[in-house]
Amino acid sequence: EKKEEGEEEFSAKFETSDRLLLSVALGVLVGFSNRLRALGIELESVNVSDRLKQIFRLVSLDRAFGPL
Template sequence: MVFNEKVTISLKLNDLTMEYEDLRNYLNSHLEKNPTGIVLDFSQIEVISSVALGILVGFTNRVRGLGIEVEVENVSPRLKQILRLVSLDRVFGSI
């Protein structure tokens, strides 16, 4: 398998409110590019549902299990506070 460069997934509110299976498929479609890393860009997200967050955690764990690096960037102060409150800052690394 040939690995390409990092892939940035710029999350938008409509991505996180779509049907949850569609969200899973949307995230997984980025793996077809055989990235060396995934960057989850939260610059357009202020809040997130618990189900969408669970899907992102599952995706992150799955990707890391494949040996692919995952980074999170542009997390708003409000969302950082929520992630820290439920200890998900550990899953996503430094936010």
């Protein structure tokens, strides 16, 4: 199925904004977890999907959360 030029442009912009949103969300999550740890609150990951664990490892969040 051939996409029109406008559709490809929209798809590329959506993908870029999606990645930006994910990056911001992960950054907020790291900041939040670091803040909790600084307050002495222990964090535990429960019911985290394998895909999300993989993403955490890829962006070094495993250092913030400890071993998953």
